Amino acid sequence: MINAILVFNNHGKPRLVRFYRHLAEEAQQQILRDTFHMVLRRDEHVCNFLECGSLFGSPDCKLIYRHYATLYFVFCVDSSESELGILDLIQVFVETLDKCFENVCELDLIFHMDKVHYILQEVVIGGMVLETNMNEIVAQAEAQSKLEKAEVSGSVWGLERGAQGGLSAAPSRAVSAVKNINLPEIPRNINIGDINIKVPNLSQFM
Secondary structure, eight states: OEEEEEETTTTTTEEEEEEEEEEEEOOOOOOOHHHHHHHSOOOTTTTTEOOOOHHHHHHHHHHEEEEEEEEEEEEOTTTTTOOHHHHHHHHHHHHHHHHHTTSSHHHHHHTTHHHHHHHHHHHHHEEEEEOOOOOHHHHHHHHHHHHHHHHHHHHHHHHHHHHHHHHHHHHHHHHHHTTTOOOOOOOOEEEEEEEEEEEGGGGGGG
16 A cells, blocks of 8 residues: 655645544654655665655555656655566656656646646545546546636636626616606696696607
8 A cells, every 4th residue: 555645845845635544743754754764865876665664653664766857756655565666657647748848847847737647536436446547547647637628717707697687787777677667647737826837748769
C-alpha cells in the first residue's frame, strides 16, 4: 500500500502532498521535513529507495523517489509494493503531467493544483494503484478539462443572456407598469370662473 505521495522542490517546499493514512497535521509536517532531509542526503549514484521505518512507525516502510530538475517525487510505501514497480509508477505519473501540461514545471504544480490532484487520483486512489496506462490517464484528464470548460462557458452564457434580457425588457416593463396604474378619472373640462381649461386625453400617449 502507498502511505503517502510527496513532491517537494530542492529547498524542501512542498508542491504536492497526499497522505493515505490518517495523521495529525503536526505528524504530517514532521514526515515532510524528515523525508526531505533523508532524500537530500542521498548521493545521485545510489539506488532510489531506502528504509524509513521511523517515519510511519512501521518497520517495513520505505521511501521510493525520483529527482527531476527542481522536484523530488517521493512515494512512501510498505513491503507489499515492488520498488521497481513504484519507480515505474513515478515515471508514468511524471510523463502524464508532462503530456498534460506540455513540458511540466514546478509552476504548473503551484498554479494548477486541482488538475494535478485529479491526475493523481486517476493513478492512485486510497493508497492503491488504479491506473498505469498513460494514454488512458491523459484521456480522462482531457475529458475532465473539457467538461469544466463547458460548465464555465454555460454559466457565462447564462449570465450574459440574463443580463441582456433584463436590460432589453426594462422599457416595456416600465410602460406596462404605468398602463396598469389605476388612476382616478380625470375631469376633461375644468371651469374656474370665466376660464375654461380643456384637459387632454393622456391615454393616447400610452
